Amino acid sequence: MPNTKTLDHIVHLTPPGTVEQTSKQFQELGFRVLPGGIHADGLTENSLVVFADGVYLELISFTHPASHYPPGSPGRIKRDSHPWSSRSPGWIDFAFLGNGSRSESIAHIINQRGREEGSSLRYAVEQDGGRTRRDGQVLKWLISAPPINRRGLLPFFCGDVTSRSLRVPSEPPSNTEHASTARGIAFVRILVEEALYTQVSKELISVVGIPPIPMTPNESFWELDTYYEGVSAPNAAARLFLTTATTEAEVAFLATASEAGSGIYEVGFRVQSKKTEADTTPYGKISWVLG
Structure with a gap:
């Protein structure tokens, strides 16, 4: 399979x-x-x-x-x-x-x-x-x-x-060396409206093939594989989070994202050192995660 x-x-x-x-x-x-x-x-x-x-x-x-x-x-x-x-x-x-x-x-x-x-x-x-x-x-x-x-x-x-x-040109090794010390993806966080949470969770189970790990009634995650294993810190797999909005910024994002069809609110990068907790691309939120 x-x-x-x-x-x-x-x-x-x-x-x-x-x-x-x-x-x-x-x-x-x-x-x-x-x-x-x-x-x-x-x-x-x-x-x-x-x-x-x-x-x-x-x-x-x-x-x-x-x-x-x-x-x-x-x-x-x-x-x-x-x-x-x-x-x-x-x-x-x-x-x-x-x-x-x-x-x-x-x-x-x-x-x-x-x-x-x-x-x-x-x-x-x-x-x-x-x-x-x-x-x-x-x-x-x-x-x-x-x-x-x-x-x-x-x-x-x-x-x-x-x-x-x-x-995916991973060679030479310098192609994957970043000034930010990013080594890989820590997480992708998807926001959904509360009314969609249960249905989207079921659909993701069909995709991933396993149930998620629950954190709260409206937040859960799946541990994902990556193409090269053993690169991230032990017990620090890439995760796919599914959550509902809890802040004004998240509610505002969903109001726009619902029209555009996208629910990816944030991407986390696993780094060896960091200066801030979070940052932004020109149009999206990113977080830096030690590990």
């Missing part, structure tokens, strides 16, 4: 045409930013921040605003139908590692769990995806995603057809 709880990458969106600017902003936060490329559909481009645990950040933006494409044109239809076309900038989505196989379908496994557990969750069958790196190398993968109204609340799966080392 394929593993369905390996954290692969986290997506950070900024306005169209801002990849270079965003790369500089993340460098100022203490991250080493690597060049990415333009995706196969030509609509988006990215840069990468790769960590020693194998997880990476995808700093992405659309190549052009929607207004660049004539109304009703094929390009405009593709742009408007993109799953991230209406998202507000910030942490918009996250991916678990797929297996790159149609014959042993991740979507089928999750959907079967949904039927057995009564979550009614249905993932789309695997679709082709890819990107051309700036050095001309063509990358291919398979994507399986949850319903559009769950993107950003539930992970999509990205399974490599070409080598993952091409998509």
